Amino acid sequence: MEQSEASGVRSVQRAMDILSLLTEDRPVVTIRDIVEGTGLAKTTVIRLVQTLERTGLLWATTGGYLAGPALWRWAHLARSSWEMPPELTRAMRDLSARHRETVNLYGARDLTRICLAQQESPQPLRHVVRIGDELPLWGGASAKVLLRDADEKRLRRIVRTAPDGAEHLPTLQAWIAEAADRGYAVSHGEREAGLSAVAVPIEGRSGGIVAALTLSGPTVRFGESEVASFARDLVDVGRQLSERGFDHPLGA
Incomplete structure (x- = not known):
């Protein structure tokens, strides 16, 4: 039974x-792209692709396979569940207009943070993360605020994914404590050289952190005075959004 369950889980993971x-x-x-991208045997890939095609998750064309119509239904359900309140959309748009930097909303999931919403900077040189992208939690301004209430066991799991491994734990703990004390977090080149960010937490109805609101862009535009201005504005907006709450999974 356990072997059968493990095989089923493995097949689901391969399909994903x-x-x-x-x-x-x-x-x-x-098929060649899939074999090269997954490292699976061609026969295994063909079998999985046929199953995904039968369920409507993939669609065969003369040039290959594209997302199937069943995903459209799932996308509609996800959008209905995760659509951001208009107040948040306006707040992010206004923040980006005032400071001319990219505004992101991140949520944490296990060892990663996920981009849930974004308002791009109007400047040619800007930082852009696609909605749905997953980034590590061992560094970055948003990670520091998202992990405020994380226990040491979870932090130890997270630092295993960091470039310096377990040695990064004291640094990450210090970053989190500093962010909690100041009410906002700042990062310069921690995850990617030349990239800076300022982030504030958004709390749910229970008082826990449900998301991080960030301003991010090239480090050359994130000097001391700019960071101070970004932080003041973000703290004020984050407080308003926390008081407003969310009518979807972030509101739990």
């Missing part, structure tokens, strides 16, 4: 790996 190869930049994948 195949679907994850589809991106905005690569909306169509071939």
